[in-house]
Amino acid sequence: MTHIVKCNPKSLNPCHCLNIRRASRAITHFYEKLLEPSGLKVTQYSLLRNLELVEPVSMSVLAKIMRIDRTTLNRNMKPLIISGLITANSGEDLRSKQVILTEAGKAALLNAWPLWDEAQASLEKYVGAAELDAFEKLLSKLEALAL
Amino acid sequence: MTHIVKCNPKSLNPCHCLNIRRASRAITHFYEKLLEPSGLKVTQYSLLRNLELVEPVSMSVLAKIMRIDRTTLNRNMKPLIISGLITANSGEDLRSKQVILTEAGKAALLNAWPLWDEAQASLEKYVGAAELDAFEKLLSKLEALAL
């Protein structure tokens, strides 16, 4: 993140929206760096991880579980399908597609897990457990803003 | 945000990164909805607003002030240039481009301001001033994670 400077002139940006977006980008960058050796993005790791918990599952249901847009999930799945980490095939209901992890997907998940765990633990240490907990509660409340 | 459901089965997603990303999306959605009548996205409003404070300014400097990536700024500027809200022209230093608001840009900003202000105020009311303040402090700290 070469664009971030410690000393930023005239930076009084009180927009709460931009502030959380910036923090979101920073945390994402932090996780991505640590996940880099796995070849997975944090969204991809998350997709695999959620899939592991609920597979086989339709795309719509998976999107709801992950609380992301259905069409975003559709697009995010593509690189994982191409690299053979997941598959999505129609079952009885020809409308829906059942998504599952492949063996390679399970392996990728196992491989990436300690990296993600380190990111997670580092963040907890950086912020502090109690404060992070309060933070997460507020994040939940903010998420509800869009309902 | 049709994909968000109040009752989500098996949703124990402790990934801090995804949590803040979700909250970020939700807040963005909230601001976008309120800004909709202005025809501006929240990033665009922010670009115009920052520009108003520091124009004329080069793209690199503006990116640093806004704490966004230089190339992201470049891309985000394009719709605003096309719709005639800003201009970017080389000055003495032929490498850099000085970005300024057009009259239409100033008008758009004036028009959008009360909408943004309402979003901002609503959020403050929803979260609570004290809690929001603590939240913002933590966001700052998190932003520093990427330095």
Next chain:
DNA sequence: AAGATATTAGTGTATATACACGTTTAATTC
């Protein structure tokens, strides 16, 4: 002044996000 270095911007590529629209298939209604 010539060559090396640094600065500034643009673009190719890839992922992330989501709205609007269309298509296919299943379920419901009459």
Next chain:
DNA sequence: GAATTAAACGTGTATATACACTAATATCTT
């Protein structure tokens, strides 16, 4: 059972994000 409605998915489009690479220009060094 035919017509309607609903559900599930895909895609076009637009914005947001950022890394790698390139091109142009300015500055510095000797």
